[in-house]
Amino acid sequence: MKWDAKKGHPGYIDGKYLWLARSKSGVNPWIPLNDPERPVRALLDAMRAWNGGRSPWYFPGRYKGVLGLQSLSHGLCRVCPVLGLGSRTAHGMRAFYVTVRRSQGIPDVQIAAEIGDKTPSIIAQVYGAVPPDWHGGPQINFLPTSFPSGWSGFLESKSGQIASK
Numbered sequence: 001m002k003w004d005a006k007k008g009h010p011g012y013i014d015g016k017y018l019w020l021a022r023s024k025s026g027v028n029p030w031i032p033l034n035d036p037e038r039p040v041r042a043l044l045d046a047m048r049a050w051n052g053g054r055s056p057w058y059f060p061g062r063y064k065g066v067l068g069l070q071s072l073s074h075g076l077c078r079v080c081p082v083l084g085l086g087s088r089t090a091h092g093m094r095a096f097y098v099t100v101r102r103s104q105g106i107p108d109v110q111i112a113a114e115i116g117d118k119t120p121s122i123i124a125q126v127y128g129a130v131p132p133d134w135h136g137g138p139q140i141n142f143l144p145t146s147f148p149s150g151w152s153g154f155l156e157s158k159s160g161q162i163a164s165k
Contacts, residue, residue, distance in 0.1 A: 001058040003048070011058060018044065026116030037104060039143060098127050102138040 001011030001020065010029075012019040017030040033041040044118060045059060054060070061067035076088045101111045104131065108130075109120040117123065 002056045003051070003058065004056060013044075014025045016104055022116035027118050027119070028113050031114070036143070095127055098123060100142055102130050103134060103137070105139075 003011065005011030005013075005019070007014070008019060010019055010021040016034060017032055022029050031040055032038070033044070039068075049103040051058075051060070055065065057066045059067040059080070061071055063071070071134050072090045076090070080086065091152050098111055099113065101114065102108075106114075112118075112120040112123050
């Protein structure tokens with residue numbers, strides 16, 4: 001995705017949505033930016049501040065200036081042991097998303113739409129049924145509660161204002 005993407009293309013921001021490309025003929029090629037439960041706008045602000053105009057790509061890399069398809073998986077394999085974390089995978093991050101949204105009481109049909117799956121029943125097939133004790137229980141959050149998010153340092157400018165959007 002490029003920061004200067006044109007309307008309807010992956011990377012385009014229309015104020016309320018970030019447009020993206022879904023694989024496997026997925027649906028809903030966008031994600032909302034203003035949902036307080038999913039801090040996408042804050043992450044994009046940090047990414048833009050970190051990039052500082054050095055690259056036209058959201059995810060710059062060594063492969064033709066942009067990340068390759070396996071870059072996230074390879075990067076996780078490299079950094080998790082260094083950080084003392086257990087194994088992490090890209091699909092595990094998708095499973096975490098489903099888990100968080102389910103803990104928030106979001107129905108599988110909506111979660112399927114959010115992650116671009118055409119068939120809502122695939123959520124239960126891949127991730128299992130919602131545990132019965134989750135209804136009315138504590139919610140899981142995408143952001144840490146006992147320490148700042150990984151990108152929080154990039155958000156503050158010298159004046160203390162949020163970085164440009």
